[in-house]
Amino acid sequence: MNMLGKSFLGIMLSLSCAVSVQAADTLMMATTTSTQDSGLLEFLNPIFKADTGIDLKWVAVGTGKALEIAKNCDADVLLVHAPAVEKKFVEDGFGIDRRQIMYNDFVIVGPKGDPAKIAGKSTADALKAIYDTKSGFVSRGDKSGTHNAELKLWKASSLTPDKESFYISAGQGMMATLAIAAEKGAYALTDRGTWIKFDNKQGNANPLKIVVEGDTALFNQYSVITTNPKVCPNVKTDLAAKFEDWWVAPETQKKISEYTLEGKQLFFPNAGK
Amino acid sequence: MTPLFEARDLCKNYGGIKALSLPSFFMGKGELVVLAGRNGSGKSTLLRLLAFLEKPSSGTLRYYGNATEPRKEITLLLQDAYLLKETVMHNVTLGLRLRGEKHGLLQRFTDAMQAVGFSDPMAMADRPQYKLSGGEKQRVALAARIILKPSVLLLDEPTAHVDADSEKTILSSIAHILASGTSVVCATHDAGLFSSFSARTVWLKTAP
């Protein structure tokens, strides 16, 4: 009987969970792993809650998956970083009100010995050198924003490394991808935030270092988008509008620039620019 | 007078293999019938038919002239008796409780246990079945049948796996229950077991 009582309690608990998810002031966001894993969302979420009273919930997945979730009407808003794909998403009628809010940058990291001799080169030259010397390169391979950015860079260099044996498609998150690059002595494209954490953890034993950085081609634009309520009537448009306005507000933009990891600024606000 | 059991051309097959073939079998009330024969001669099969656990493949079996199942009047003690994962008390009184009887269970428990040679039944009452020896199990299982005061008690090798002391106790229990008017059919490979009883021996010779 006691066990039955407990189970009953469990059902009640889960039902109340279901109800709270349905509650009017909850907004569902699909976002990329980098915003969560860098700690930015945990830093901003209490401020957002205090400013708007909205309970923000998010699932952190690759950008491609995030857009899919929104297409299926399972998220109200998006925070993603793959401009070309996002624009197509909006043009196809799945999203509205896309606003740029901030950027961070990618860096190319590689073994300390730099076998392809790419340190200091431009991104395009660096990729060509990696391709020509058949040095190892680990790709996210998961349709994430970072993966999209990497594919764009290869395309800009007119190279198709897909089927080459030096090109490793990991199909995993950024941290796992860096770990693979470190194990295999290969190059990789990474966002700076994940790199800082990775470097910090590895300490002096880190076999990788930054070899290419600062190129404008490596800038990584983040935007917010609202799921199109014409396609998905369940979208909470009023809350979504508040959400979008909050991100571009000057106070929020200032907060973004104040967020640091290991003393280094990660995200650079650029709303309205 | 209608015989207790009356069987003609009794036949039982399991998956095409002949387990029992008996042209005729009669038994009167209050009788002790000893079923003798080698392993595989159909002793256990006949007991299962007499207990109405199974139906014959062919032939007729009547109990007091009826072919219906007198489930509550006949009870069978299987070879290597099975006890539920409960206490001795629970096992012995189970049949009575299945019949919806609630009163006087303790007294009847004590009587039945003493009939199978437990001098202090209450000391055994709360003992779980797994703490019993082979001979004790067999006697407890017998008590669980005696307590029902059945019309017919069917026994399948009741002394097969027990020590000499338990065997003696079980035999005297059988004598006791016969005296109270219950008819008994007992299968055994040792036909000499009942030499001191006034028993009728039926030899089974089913060829497989």
Place this chain on the structure above:
Amino acid sequence: MGYFSDGFQNAVGLLLHMDDATTSAISATLTSTGCALLIALTLGLPVGFLLGYTQFPGKRFCRLISDTLLAFPTVLIGLIVYVFITHRGPLGQYGLLFTIPGMVIGQAILALPIVISWTAQAVENLDSRCRETLLTLGASPVQVALLCIKEIRYDLGMVCVTAFGRVVTEVGVAMMLGGNIRYSTRTMTTAISLETSKGEFAQGIALGLVLLLIAFVINLLMAWFRRKGRLA
């Protein structure tokens, strides 16, 4: 590397001073697992019992199907349920995706074949003399069935514990259907997966050790049921 020693220290710390995130993950884990188990037992125990207890044409085929479903990949269960409960899916109107009830559906489906197969197995393993003994003591068919259930009670306890262990340590369904949402659907296993992807190995190991502790308790229970089932 020190991951293990750090992880162990963190685990002790986590257990001593439960922070919100940890308690929330533990409670989400136990709530969803508990509900899923309740549903799976409600449906699975009767079906499993009938499957093991009765004889009917096609019985062996049913057993084969249910045994095959034991090996159903959890991500496939996740995917199928996902397609059903997404807003675009047939059950979309209920808004179940990325909620605990959504997870419960997937986990109940995961647990159901375990409950059915193991219950059927327990009934089949029951000594055939038990049923005959009950019949010869004058039990009616219903009484025989009820007493048989009582006779395998420790095996049924084992079934519950096994199904619980399978669901509580599962990550695919919880991740796909729950979405690993903080303070809501983040369970022990999805939290470990997240900490690993963030590179917080020590934190991941700490949570893993808490999960191992739960597994230890489960195994203690199993050992107890097994002992009881054999002796009693």
